[in-house]
Amino acid sequence: MPKKVLVFGAGGFLGEHVVAQLVAAGHTVLAVVRPGYSKASPSSRVQLWSGDILDRSFVRTALDSVDAVVFSAGRTWRPGLELGQYQQHNVSITQAFFEALHPCQSTRVVFTSSLSTIGGSAVPIIYAEGSGRGGICETKLSPYDRAKIECEQIAVQRAAGGNNVVILNPGLMLGPGASATSNLAAPFCLLWFLQGQFAARFFVNGGVTLCDVRDVAAAHVAALELGNSGERYILGGHNLDRRAFYERAARLVGRRMPQELPGSLLTGLTTISDGLTWLTAGRVTSPVHRSFARTQPLYYFGESQKAVSELGYLPRPLEQTMLDMIQHYQSRSLLSARFQFPVELTLETAPLFAMLRQLVDRSRYQRTLRERLPELFHACQSNHQLRDALTHLLSISQFNARRGKYRWEHRSAKSDLQVLRKFLEYVYFGSSDFLRKVL
Numbered sequence: 001m002p003k004k005v006l007v008f009g010a011g012g013f014l015g016e017h018v019v020a021q022l023v024a025a026g027h028t029v030l031a032v033v034r035p036g037y038s039k040a041s042p043s044s045r046v047q048l049w050s051g052d053i054l055d056r057s058f059v060r061t062a063l064d065s066v067d068a069v070v071f072s073a074g075r076t077w078r079p080g081l082e083l084g085q086y087q088q089h090n091v092s093i094t095q096a097f098f099e100a101l102h103p104c105q106s107t108r109v110v111f112t113s114s115l116s117t118i119g120g121s122a123v124p125i126i127y128a129e130g131s132g133r134g135g136i137c138e139t140k141l142s143p144y145d146r147a148k149i150e151c152e153q154i155a156v157q158r159a160a161g162g163n164n165v166v167i168l169n170p171g172l173m174l175g176p177g178a179s180a181t182s183n184l185a186a187p188f189c190l191l192w193f194l195q196g197q198f199a200a201r202f203f204v205n206g207g208v209t210l211c212d213v214r215d216v217a218a219a220h221v222a223a224l225e226l227g228n229s230g231e232r233y234i235l236g237g238h239n240l241d242r243r244a245f246y247e248r249a250a251r252l253v254g255r256r257m258p259q260e261l262p263g264s265l266l267t268g269l270t271t272i273s274d275g276l277t278w279l280t281a282g283r284v285t286s287p288v289h290r291s292f293a294r295t296q297p298l299y300y301f302g303e304s305q306k307a308v309s310e311l312g313y314l315p316r317p318l319e320q321t322m323l324d325m326i327q328h329y330q331s332r333s334l335l336s337a338r339f340q341f342p343v344e345l346t347l348e349t350a351p352l353f354a355m356l357r358q359l360v361d362r363s364r365y366q367r368t369l370r371e372r373l374p375e376l377f378h379a380c381q382s383n384h385q386l387r388d389a390l391t392h393l394l395s396i397s398q399f400n401a402r403r404g405k406y407r408w409e410h411r412s413a414k415s416d417l418q419v420l421r422k423f424l425e426y427v428y429f430g431s432s433d434f435l436r437k438v439l
């Protein structure tokens with residue numbers, strides 16, 4: 001039945017998707033955003049309300065006019081933010097919300113928690129909602145983990161006290177949509193990886209459950225009807241260590257995977273940069289605080305079977321999420337000219353495109369051809385001889401993620417390479433670059 005739903009954190013990465021999917025499901029939405037939120041309402045069924053959850057009368061007034069609530073607000077750490085303040089803000093908004101909610105016992109609340117309240121082990125252990133905390137590295141947990149644990153305990157207590165609260169525990173969310181000013185790193189990891197930015201050249205192994213923000217948003221909408229009060233639901237999908245994640249990303253886009261560093265090195269470096277922050281009274285800020293760096297070697301793995309069977313949660317393939325992120329960067333002009341992708345790229349055609357990029361990069365005419373890659377790819381898709389040569393070359397090749405390159409056995413690849421190289425030469429000799437040179 002259509003409801004009027006209040007969404008806190010509606011201007012955030014997850015919140016915007018929740019709002020869109022509530023509207024698609026026929027609900028009307030009162031979307032609480034922060035003052036300064038610059039986007040227009042996405043639909044006539046969405047009313048934007050600017051305000052702060054710490055303002056209790058604002059929250060009470062908002063609660064009075066709705067049937068249900070999605071609480072997806074939270075503060076993300078940014079360099080320079082004092083850790084105690086960061087943790088306290090997250091706990092305070094949760095407390096303020098539940099205090100205002102207390103009399104509205106029948107109002108259904110879907111509360112966004114995190115897999116951080118369940119996982120965090122030194123070795124890969126796949127946790128379920130009912131798993132105890134055996135194996136968790138309690139001393140290494142980050143201020144984020146601690147804040148989320150405290151917030152979730154408030155939600156559980158309120159459910160036990162009679163409020164109608166369903167708790168969702170997403171893994172690390174990837175996907176399109178985060179605004180360029182967001183402090184979140186995950187939605188931009190592929191952008192930094194593609195652009196070869198310093199932060200994406202190294203990683204510390206450890207692992208997280210990866211999920212798509214759109215699937216998580218859909219689970220929030222489903223939980224309004226289907227979730228059981230007082231219960232938790234893990235929303236994961238892909239339990240991967242970072243090595244496996246980067247191997248898959250490297251294969252998808254045809255780039256060299258980042259280099260692995262020992263966790264102790266990252267902790268050491270961030271301790272030094274935190275020291276610099278302290279010595280310069282905050283004039284130099286550390287990009288990552290050591291207490292977050294310390295969690296990198298941990299594993300936050302979870303299984304989502306309960307959400308799949310009770311909420312109809314359906315995690316999509318990880319590569320599909322990655323491709324959609326790339327399309328999102330491209331649509332926002334965040335990708336440099338060197339990394340343009342054809343808009344029609346699919347999971348099936350992406351490896352072909354990566355292969356063509358490699359051939360172009362190895363060609364003598366790469367400077368001219370690189371700019372025309374999407375066009376060249378289009379030609380390879382529509383001409384059967386080119387398509388067959390590229391497809392066959394791919395089928396006899398192996399991708400080496402450390403080098404970011406396909407390798408093949410020269411004798412078997414000879415005729416495909418001849419066809420494809422001739423095509424690239426042909427395009428180059430017809431190009432204005434070539435004509436300028438010879439005329």
Ligand SMILES: NC(=O)c1ccc[n+]([C@@H]2O[C@H](COP(=O)([O-])OP(=O)(O)OC[C@H]3O[C@@H](n4cnc5c(N)ncnc54)[C@H](OP(=O)(O)O)[C@@H]3O)[C@@H](O)[C@H]2O)c1
Binds near residue numbers: 008032053113
């Ligand atoms: N991103 C992930 O991978 C992930 C994974 C698991 C769980 N979660 C949880 O999911 C929730 C949403 O995360 P997200 O990724 O969408 O983060 P986000 O993009 O930072 O969104 C959170 C939103 O809450 C707002 N907010 C913070 N304090 C507020 C206040 N006092 N009053 C009103 N609004 C306030 C933020 O506004 P400002 O930006 O202005 O502060 C922001 O728009 C959080 O609880 C997070 O812990 C996230």
